[in-house]
Amino acid sequence: MIELEQRLFNSPGYYIRAASKRFEAEGAAGLRHRVFVEEQGIFPTHDRDDIDLIATHLVALSTYAHEADQVVGTVRIHEEAPRLWWGSRLAVDSDFRAVGRLGAELIRLAVRTANARGCERFLAHVQMQNVTLFRRLRWRPLEEVTIHGTPHMKMEADLGHYPPCADPVTGWYHRPRTREPRT
Known part of the structure; x- marks a missing residue:
């Protein structure tokens, strides 16, 4: 029993939800800067754009x-035209x-949130x-494109695989699977 408790204590969980607090929004902006500016060098000084003003920002905490x-x-997700949604700036x-699965869980919440919004x-x-x-x-690939000098694949989600999430601020708690220690 103690061994099980130690393993559970050592495997924290993660909240997957819409950013609703200032520290979440600031943390998301800081993470994007580290990934897209500092690590990948896609943007010279910042990755902020006008979409940030209208987007719903989702986070893994x-x-x-x-x-x-x-x-x-x-x-982040945004509605570009009626019923046409985009996801962008995925960063872990x-x-x-x-x-494991943090990116996948964010993608899941992104599509499920948009699905609930029509x-x-x-x-x-x-x-x-x-x-x-x-x-x-x-998701299915549509076409290869270059964005900000970086190769990308334009892709489309299979909406039938993503049931609507009407309350993204609550989101969910994700506990990654623990691996058994090697002996």
Whole structure:
């Protein structure tokens, strides 16, 4: 029993939800800067644009004693035209990419939120290294494009695979599967 308790204590969970607090919005902006400016060099100084003003920003929050601790993942969604939604700026902190499924959970919340808001088509420009992940999540490739000098695949979500999420601010709590220690 003690071994099980130790394993559960060592495997924190993550809140996957819409940003609703100032620290969440600031954490998402900071994470995007680290990933898209500092790490990948896609943007020279910042990645902010006019879409940020109209987008719904979603976050993955690490927890400490089941309380939100820090933003470790983010994505934004917006409605470009009636019933046409886009997801963009998916980022997971480099220290948390090995956690598993944080990016997938953010994608799930993005499409489910748009689906609840009347989405009939959900698109994203996906960096080429992430196409396999999106395909596993029931997205289909449409065409290769170059955005900000970086190759991307324009992809479309299979909306039937994503039931609506009417309350993205509540979102859900994600606990990654624990791996048994090697002996």
